[in-house]
Amino acid sequence: MGRQVDFFKVRLEFVESGGVLAEQIPVGAEPESTLQLCLETDFTKRAHLPPTTVAGSLRAHVAAQxxxxxxxxxxxxxxxxxxDERAVSSMIAVLGTRACDGGQKEERSRTAISAHTGAPTPGSLRRAELATAGTAWDISFRCDRATRDDIDDLTSLLRSWRPIIGRGATVGHGQAKVLAVAHGRLDLGNPADLLSYLNSGGPILVDDVVGAYDFDPQNEGSDPTDDPAELYELVCEIVGPIHVGDGSRTPRGEPSRIVRVDGKPIMLASSVKGVLRSRMSYILRSVRKDGEWCSCTEDDYCVICHAFGFTDRQSRASRARYSYRGRLRFFDSPIDGEPSVRINSPIDRFTGGAAHQTWPGGSDQAGDHRFWSRSGLLxxxxxxxxxRFRIRIDDLGFDDQHHGDVFKALLRLTVEDINDGHVTFGRGGTRGFGRVNIGNADDALVPLSEAQATLRTLIDQEDRTRDDTLA
Ligand SMILES: [Zn+2]
Structure with missing residues (x-):
């Protein structure tokens, strides 16, 4: 018996929309136009999941299991x-991923919410292309030097794999599950096997070698998002009108549209995440004597960064860029109810009358002038x-128990601020827009007294550190 090479093929299905995205500025676009995020494609221009992403996720799964x-x-x-160890090469190589036929694309836009002002950061609008929920992917692996036991072990590891892949993992994108695993082996001492090994390669070889998929009926119906480590579900009753825009440019005379998915108005996970992060940072800032909320170092993250994650920081030592995926996942929520249209006419700050559009200089067409000067800013x-909508947060588990407790307290205090009208969702918070009431805080969260006690402990700790510094 000669050398043996094992191959696996895995059918992965997205339970949520998602994908690995590449930043792209459309050809011929204005320099300041919206940045596009498109699905990564392979050399045949088909959407794929980069092998490094897949291998990294599987490695993390093996380490956890x-x-x-x-x-x-x-x-x-x-x-x-x-x-003084030598480098050791990987036994497992990801040969390729392919989106199976039938996967659709959808488009999302989102803005970054400033942690300081709680408002969208100008210029942060992004349009992102995502593969829809239900998109299936075939992933081909090759495995060298594996024993029979290794193959059994890997098969069971692959079956229990529930990767969260790509961008937007903390706002309800990229959760996937394994539908089926297939395995095959080539014995290079056997002339026929050796011939196919030499004549073919990559996913095509894997297709030939592995047997039929062994679909697991239990996995077929399961939804990994049904089973989080801990789940918070807050029922929000709309008190003031809510407008979360879809980021599209509105033709003149038409109302700015709210964001919809499949025709239904929704509250975006990214909006809720941004609002909660901003308020929790604010609460921590007001506790700290120096007004700083983020005390992150490279190997010690503050509770906010631990909970919500961050992107693109620079290491002081190596100057490499790094990111961290937060421990919370937020989800889009449909808003039940019918949208209506509100008309706003801004008031001129000097005259107190309805404000008018400034005359666009340079045009000498009288018709234009009449049109603009009469139209106002209506x-x-x-x-x-x-x-009503629901804020749903999955807590994937904090490595640091203390951070977990502080987060629970901050969430409870933020909900109090939401109910008091200090925190609003979407546009126009200063005009009474975006107010909601959360009625089930007592059932879903830690008691208010406990949250306040946790914060008091934090303040005491701050006082002690300050006294130490002064002494
Ligand atoms: Zn931080």
Whole structure:
């Protein structure tokens, strides 16, 4: 018996929309036009999941299910200077991923909410293309030096794999599950096997070698998002009109549209995440004596960054850029109720009358002038006046118990601020827009007294550190 090579094919299905995206500025676009995020494609222009993403996710799964040394054994490691170890190559190679036929694309837009002002950051609008929920992917792996036991172990690891892949993982994108696993083996001592090994390669070879998919009926109906470590579900009753825009440019005379998915008005996960992050930062800032809320160092994250994650920080030592995926996942929520249209006419600050559009200089067409000077700044927007939506947050588990407790307290205090009208969703918070009432805080969250006690402990700790510094 000669050398053997094992191959796996895995059918992965997105439970939520998602994908690995690449930043792209459309050809011929204005320099300041909206940045586009498009699905990564392979050399045939088909959407794919980059092999590095897949391998990284699977490695993390092995480390979580078995341990770090098993992850090193399967996926190799760099030389370790202290132990004088050699670099070891990975037993597993991801050969390719392909979107199966039938996957659709959808488009989302989102803005970044400033942690300081709580308002959208100018210029942060992004349009993102995503693969819809239900998109299936075939992933091909090759595995060298594997024993029979390794193959059984890998098969069971692949079956229990529930990766969250790509961008937007913390706002309800990219959760996937494995529908089926297929395995095959080539014995290079066998002339027929050797011939196919030499004549073919990549996913095509894998297709030939592995047997039919073994679909697991239990996985077929399951939804990994049904089973989070901990779940908060807050029922929000709309008190003031809510407008969360879809980011599209509105033709003149038409109301600004609210964001919809499949025709239904929704509250975006990213909006809710931004609003909560901003308020929790505010609460922490007001507790700290120096007014700083983020005390992150490279290996010690503050509770906000731990909970919500961050992107694109620069390491002081190596100057490399790094990101961290937060421990919370937020989800889009449909808003029940019918949208209506509100008309706004801004008031001129000097005259107190209706404000008028400034004359656009340079035009010498009298018709234009009459049109502009009479039209004023009247504009209309779609709003949800009444209705209900749910804020759903999955807590994936904090490594640091203390951070988990502080987060729970901050969430409870933020909900109090929402109910008191200090925190609003969407546009026009200063005009009474975006107010909601959360009625089930007592059932869903830690008691208010407990949250206040946690914050008081934080203040005491601050006082002690300050006294120490002064002494
Ligand atoms: Zn931080």
């Amino acid at each position: 078995r341990d770090a040394s098993e992850a090193r054994r399967y996926f190799g490691h760099a030389p370790d200077a202290e132990d 504009h209309s927007l779609e709003v949800m006046e009444t209705g």
